[in-house]
Amino acid sequence: MKLTLPKMLQIAVTFVTCAFLLVPTLQSVLAGVTVNYFKGVSSGLTLKWIGRVWELYADSIFLSIWLAIACLVCTLIIGVPAAYGLARRPGWVSRVLEEFISLPLAIPGLALALALLQLYGSMKGFRTSWTFILAGHVLYTLPFMVRSVLAVLSVIDLKTLEEGAASLGAGPWRRFCDIVVPNAMPGILAGALTVVTLSIGEFNLTWMLHTPYLKTLPVGLADSYASMRLEVASAYTLVFFVIIVPLLMAMQWASNRAQRIAQ
Amino acid sequence: MTLTLKSVSKTYPDGTVALQPTELHVEPGEIVSLLGPSGCGKTTLLRIIAGLETPNAGSEVRFGDDDVTNMPVEHRKVGMVFQSYALFPNMSVKGNIAYGLKMQKLGRDAIEERVTEVIRLCQLEPYVDRRITALSGGQRQRVALARAFAPRPRILLLDEPLSALDAALRVTLREELAGLLRRFNITALFVTHDQDEAMAIADKVAVMSHGKVVQTGTPEELYRNPKTSFVAGFVGHAMQLEGQVRGSVLEMSGGRLELPRAGDDCDVYVRAEDVALDEAGPLKATVESSTFLGTHYRVGLSGLGARTIFANHAGQKSPALGSQVRVAMHPSALMLLPREDDRS
Numbered sequence: 391m392k393l394t395l396p397k398m399l400q401i402a403v404t405f406v407t408c409a410f411l412l413v414p415t416l417q418s419v420l421a422g423v424t425v426n427y428f429k430g431v432s433s434g435l436t437l438k439w440i441g442r443v444w445e446l447y448a449d450s451i452f453l454s455i456w457l458a459i460a461c462l463v464c465t466l467i468i469g470v471p472a473a474y475g476l477a478r479r480p481g482w483v484s485r486v487l488e489e490f491i492s493l494p495l496a497i498p499g500l501a502l503a504l505a506l507l508q509l510y511g512s513m514k515g516f517r518t519s520w521t522f523i524l525a526g527h528v529l530y531t532l533p534f535m536v537r538s539v540l541a542v543l544s545v546i547d548l549k550t551l552e553e554g555a556a557s558l559g560a561g562p563w564r565r566f567c568d569i570v571v572p573n574a575m576p577g578i579l580a581g582a583l584t585v586v587t588l589s590i591g592e593f594n595l596t597w598m599l600h601t602p603y604l605k606t607l608p609v610g611l612a613d614s615y616a617s618m619r620l621e622v623a624s625a626y627t628l629v630f631f632v633i634i635v636p637l638l639m640a641m642q643w644a645s646n647r648a649q650r651i652a653q
Numbered sequence: 654m655t656l657t658l659k660s661v662s663k664t665y666p667d668g669t670v671a672l673q674p675t676e677l678h679v680e681p682g683e684i685v686s687l688l689g690p691s692g693c694g695k696t697t698l699l700r701i702i703a704g705l706e707t708p709n710a711g712s713e714v715r716f717g718d719d720d721v722t723n724m725p726v727e728h729r730k731v732g733m734v735f736q737s738y739a740l741f742p743n744m745s746v747k748g749n750i751a752y753g754l755k756m757q758k759l760g761r762d763a764i765e766e767r768v769t770e771v772i773r774l775c776q777l778e779p780y781v782d783r784r785i786t787a788l789s790g791g792q793r794q795r796v797a798l799a800r801a802f803a804p805r806p807r808i809l810l811l812d813e814p815l816s817a818l819d820a821a822l823r824v825t826l827r828e829e830l831a832g833l834l835r836r837f838n839i840t841a842l843f844v845t846h847d848q849d850e851a852m853a854i855a856d857k858v859a860v861m862s863h864g865k866v867v868q869t870g871t872p873e874e875l876y877r878n879p880k881t882s883f884v885a886g887f888v889g890h891a892m893q894l895e896g897q898v899r900g901s902v903l904e905m906s907g908g909r910l911e912l913p914r915a916g917d918d919c920d921v922y923v924r925a926e927d928v929a930l931d932e933a934g935p936l937k938a939t940v941e942s943s944t945f946l947g948t949h950y951r952v953g954l955s956g957l958g959a960r961t962i963f964a965n966h967a968g969q970k971s972p973a974l975g976s977q978v979r980v981a982m983h984p985s986a987l988m989l990l991p992r993e994d995d996r997s
Contacts, residue, residue, distance in 0.1 A: 547737060553705055554739035556726045558753035558804060568752070572743035 422625035439625035443614070447626065450610035451633070457520065457606060458589040461527040465585050468528070469535030470578060474570055476536070477543035488540070492533040499594025502529060506599065520604055526595045531588050535581040542577030543570070576647050583641035590634060607633070654681055654807045654840050656702065659713040663697050663706065671697040672708075673864045679808075679857075684834050684841045686851035689861035690887070695844045696812055698861070702842065703810050704729045716807050727756075732801030732839075734811040738793050740785045746796050747772070747781045753804030767803055774836065775799040790818045791826050798830070802837055809834070811843035815850060827853050848888050852876075860884050882920060882990045891922040891988060895958030907957040908936040910982060916989040925951065927986030928964035930972065934981030938962070943971040954980060 422440065426433040472491070476484045494502055506526055510516055548570065555565045571578070593608040600609050607630060614623045660674040672694040679685050687695040700706040702714060704726035714722045721729050732753075740749050750771055754764040772778060775795045780788060788796065794814060801809060814830060815823045831854040834841050845851050851858045852872040859869045860883075868880045875888045885891035896905035903910040903921050912921065930952065941961060942953035950971040952964045957980070964980065972978050 546742070547739070550735055550737055550739040551741060553726070554733065554735060554741070554800075555752070556705075557703060557729075557731055557733035558800070559727050559730070559756035560752075561727055564756065569741060569743070573741075575743075 418624050418627050419631070420624075421621060422628040424621060427620050427624070439619075439621045440629065442622050443625045443629055446618075446622075447605075447607075447610045447614065450605045450607050451629070453520065453604060454590050454607040455633075457524060457527060458586045460524050461531055461589040462582055462585050464524070464528045465532050465535040466578070466582065469532055469581065470539055470571070470574065471566075473536045473539035473543060473574070473577075474566070476540055477548055480544075488536070491536055494530050495533055499526075499530065499592070500598060502526065503595045503598030518601055518603075523596055523599045523604060523606065526599050527589045527592060530592060530595055531585040534584045534588065535578075538581030538584065539574050539577040542574050546573055548573075576644070579644040579647070580641065583637060583644050587634065587637045587641055590637070654717045655679065655715075656808055656840060656842070657713075657715040658698075658702070659715070661698070661701055661712040661714060662709045663694075663701060663712075664709055670864055672701070674712075675864075675866055677859060677866065677869075679840055679842060681840055682838060684843070684854060684856045686855035686858045687842065687844045687861055688848060688851040688858050688887070689846065691846055693861040694864040695846075695861045697864075699810050699812055699842065699844045702808070703731050703733050705733075730804070730807045732804065732806030732809045734794075734797045734801050734809070734814050734843075736813045736816060738797040738817065740793060740796055740800070742785050744785070745781070746777060746783050746785070746788070749785065749796055749800045750777075750803050753800065757804055771799045771803045775802075775833065791822055794818065794826060794830075795833075798833060802839070807840070809837070809839050809841040811841065813844055813846070815845070815847075823850075830854060852888075858888075860887060862887075879922075879988065879990065882922065882993055885922045885988055885990060889924055891924050892960070892962055894921045894923055894962070894987075895960065896921070905936065905957055907938050907980070910935060910987075911984050912987055912989065913984040914989065918992055919989040920992050922988040922990060923962075923982055923986060925963040925965045927982055928954075928962060929981045929983075930964060930966050930968070930978050931981035932979055934979040936980040936982075938978055938980050940972045940974055940976050940978055943974065945971070954978070 420431065421427050423435050423437065424431055424433060425436050425438075476488055503526060506522070506529075507517075510522065510525075516522055551569050551573070552565050555569050560568060590607060592606070593612070596606050597609055597612065600606065605613060611623070611626050611630060614626045618626075656677070656679040658675060658677040660676065661672065662670075662674045663672040664670050675698060677685075677698075687698060689695045697706060701708045701712070704721070704724060708714070708722070712722060713720065716729070741752065744752065747768060751764050751768050754767055759767075772781060775798060777792070777795055777799060780792060780796070785793065785796070794817075798811075798814070815826055818826060827850055834854065843854065855872065857869060858872055858875055859866045860875060861867065862883050868875060868884045870878075872888075875884060879885035879888060879891070882891075882893070886893075894903060894905060894910070896903045896910070898904075898912070898916050898919060898921065900917075901912045901915045903912055903916075910921075936957060938954040938956045940952060941955040944951045948967070950966040950968070952966045952971065953961045954964060955961055962980075966972075
């Protein structure tokens, strides 16, 4: 292969773009394991800062994971039957409902949080419990679950499959468990990973809803940026990466699988 | 099990009448075909029997002595083969066949035994553990049939079971399906728009048109003695001969044709195999087209009326295009049917 000028330009642009994205990331990660950021790497590498993050923010990490799991359970319980209902009765009512569920995507998280605070802010027990943040997360992530399951369900001939199961003696509940859920599995999987990733990374809404005793990972991150040494904040970023990157990769894998099955 | 329908009808909420009040009686072990063009209500009727569609009030569906009109599909114990087969893609061949037995809450051994039996009957042994997506159209059809038959249904209902297959395969599988249904020894009802399919498989055919059963009979009866012009045309492609009926003679533009009986108020029909090219024939016609079909030529004749009349000509050579020929039709082959308003 000969390197012509246009080819070289292409490679150069690609390289610069990658560098633009990667260098700050690597620098941040590096800063998290450097003894003294202002002296640079020459001051030596250490895991001390990661230890500090763990000491200060372990609660946030567990809260975020707990919230993500609870949020996943809620979106599964609400979202899968909802998607099934929408897929079984296509028509303008379903379209309107689908758009309505998707509204939280278009509205800024801040506005959503404000609405929740106005409505439930005076209910002290709810306002100060983790379920308040959960409510916000469910509201925000539900459309992703519904749409992902709906996309898979709408390409299979659900009505006839269910009629087939019914003619073999299966009641509505058995049909849902034996036919609908297994065939929607790629969509459920893709939706589940999206929900977990979004819930762990959500900041806008959570920042408005959190209390000093209930800080999630991203809220803690903002807190550490504002009030800690730069090395601690960077180490925090590193911890965040370690948690979120495997999730992102799993999500990619699941959505690829879902697409293959949908074809 | 006998199947009895009493004034079963169906009107959709938007006012469309899919099925006019229909009576049907199917004897135990009989294989009956519902034959008709698309939109004639045959699938609706099948779905009502299955319990997938609710008939109008006043309809009655009986399985033997059991009134099942208001029974939901999952309790009716019917075996249904869908046009698209509706096999469960999340289960193997075996899983599909065993599903109905599982729903009956049979023991593991009983299920295993029955599944093995049905798989052997349908010759599906090599495919037991395959995924549904790894099967050909013909194999899928057999799996669909095996799945419907495994739970010992009271009646087997088949909705255009061969239409998802390509033409070459359809003829082979038609015979196979006929053989399997006979071996199953079960009351079966199947819907088709293909008269060859209906005749090859069924003991009795119910011809439907515009939401009504117009004639029921054995394939031979329908072919030889159609009661209406619709049946004559749909079963065996009878052609109408245009002309004036005067007593027992039909005066056509190509000559005078003798009828088997006096037939005022009747239309005269004939099938292509009964139109003979015969030098002593009473009718004059011109050869318009000729298609070689292996066993015979299909010769298009003009001059016998406004429409082209076709003759199946079994000779070694086809007459030349544009040549004058003489045509004969034996009186016994002519069908005199009551004249109808041009609705159907």
